[in-house]
Amino acid sequence: MRSPPPDAREQRRPSARRRVGALAGALVHACHPEPTAAVTALGTALAVSAGRPAGGVLGVALAVLTGQLSVGWSNDYLDRERDRLANRADKPVAGGVPPPRVVAVAALVALAACVPLSFASGWRAGCAHLAAVALAWSYNLGLKATALSVVPYLLAFALLPAFVVLGLPGHPAPPWWALAGGALLGAGAHFANVLPDLTDDLRTGVHGLPHRLGQRRSRGAAAVLVLAASAVVALGPGRPGPLPVAGLALATVLVVAGIAADRGGKGVGAFRVTIAVALIDVALFVAAGRSLA
Numbered sequence: 001m002r003s004p005p006p007d008a009r010e011q012r013r014p015s016a017r018r019r020v021g022a023l024a025g026a027l028v029h030a031c032h033p034e035p036t037a038a039v040t041a042l043g044t045a046l047a048v049s050a051g052r053p054a055g056g057v058l059g060v061a062l063a064v065l066t067g068q069l070s071v072g073w074s075n076d077y078l079d080r081e082r083d084r085l086a087n088r089a090d091k092p093v094a095g096g097v098p099p100p101r102v103v104a105v106a107a108l109v110a111l112a113a114c115v116p117l118s119f120a121s122g123w124r125a126g127c128a129h130l131a132a133v134a135l136a137w138s139y140n141l142g143l144k145a146t147a148l149s150v151v152p153y154l155l156a157f158a159l160l161p162a163f164v165v166l167g168l169p170g171h172p173a174p175p176w177w178a179l180a181g182g183a184l185l186g187a188g189a190h191f192a193n194v195l196p197d198l199t200d201d202l203r204t205g206v207h208g209l210p211h212r213l214g215q216r217r218s219r220g221a222a223a224v225l226v227l228a229a230s231a232v233v234a235l236g237p238g239r240p241g242p243l244p245v246a247g248l249a250l251a252t253v254l255v256v257a258g259i260a261a262d263r264g265g266k267g268v269g270a271f272r273v274t275i276a277v278a279l280i281d282v283a284l285f286v287a288a289g290r291s292l293a
């Protein structure tokens with residue numbers, strides 16, 4: 001068969017702009033876009049509600065965004081063989097697009113950018129945020145497959161409000177309830193995030209805490225942890241107004257109804273309830289922003 005003339009070949013090859021666009025899209029897909037957006041939005045909203053000035057809010061947003069990008073990309077890079085064995089269609093790096101080397105470089109560039117962006121809030125705040133990012137990398141590098149898998153989530157999410165508060169003028173100490181609320185929310189997020197992948201993970205040798213506890217107990221743990229976060233953030237600052245009381249009441253009703261609906265079911269109810277209560281936690285956190293300092 002005769003090869004097509006060079007002009008036709010040229011037309012069939014995607015333009016450089018299209019290739020860059022496709023690579024950028026694949027990189028976005030590989031960064032864990034939903035948690036990256038959610039944690040960046042939480043950090044930014046906390047900075048606004050705690051009263052950080054506009055420059056400080058921008059600094060927090062960019063530091064958290066680059067930290068999350070580095071964590072998301074390194075996770076998919078390090079898990080690529082396991083994800084390929086598990087046929088994870090939602091993991092583009094396992095399929096080779098974007099190329100693993102590009103993702104590894106992107107993760108390191110994001111991590112390098114995160115360092116000055118974190119220290120822009122001051123050295124205390126910078127250390128708190130970089131410790132959170134280091135904990136998340138330790139999860140990716142191996143802790144996720146051990147009984148301690150929940151520890152990076154507990155500590156990193158406690159350090160997120162600490163990052164925001166330590167960047168305020170005078171560097172006040174973060175209040176206990178913000179640290180405890182963040183830790184409980186992070187632990188709940190770990191159980192909720194792992195639940196859909198429990199079977200695939202076990203097949204590929206990942207035995208984190210949720211895998212050891214099993215589906216049912218992990219679902220319960222996720223719901224109870226996010227509810228405990230609601231209680232701590234609603235009541236911790238003292239004398240709760242009508243909004244925190246309403247949020248806590250709604251979270252309690254949802255968890256009780258979710259656990260009741262879960263009996264004998266497949267757990268979809270409890271999983272959705274966990275996500276809904278985690279959103280209530282975020283709203284309660286933002287509403288309590290003024291008490292952070």
Ligand SMILES: CC(C)=CCC/C(C)=C/CC/C(C)=C/COP(=O)(O)OP(=O)(O)O
Nearest residue numbers: 071072075132133136139152153156157160
């Ligand atoms: C404030 C801050 C830095 C918080 C981050 C805390 C933390 C431990 C994040 C890990 C995020 C992550 C890439 C999870 C993927 O887990 P997975 O590999 O179990 O799930 P997957 O199979 O869906 O990728």
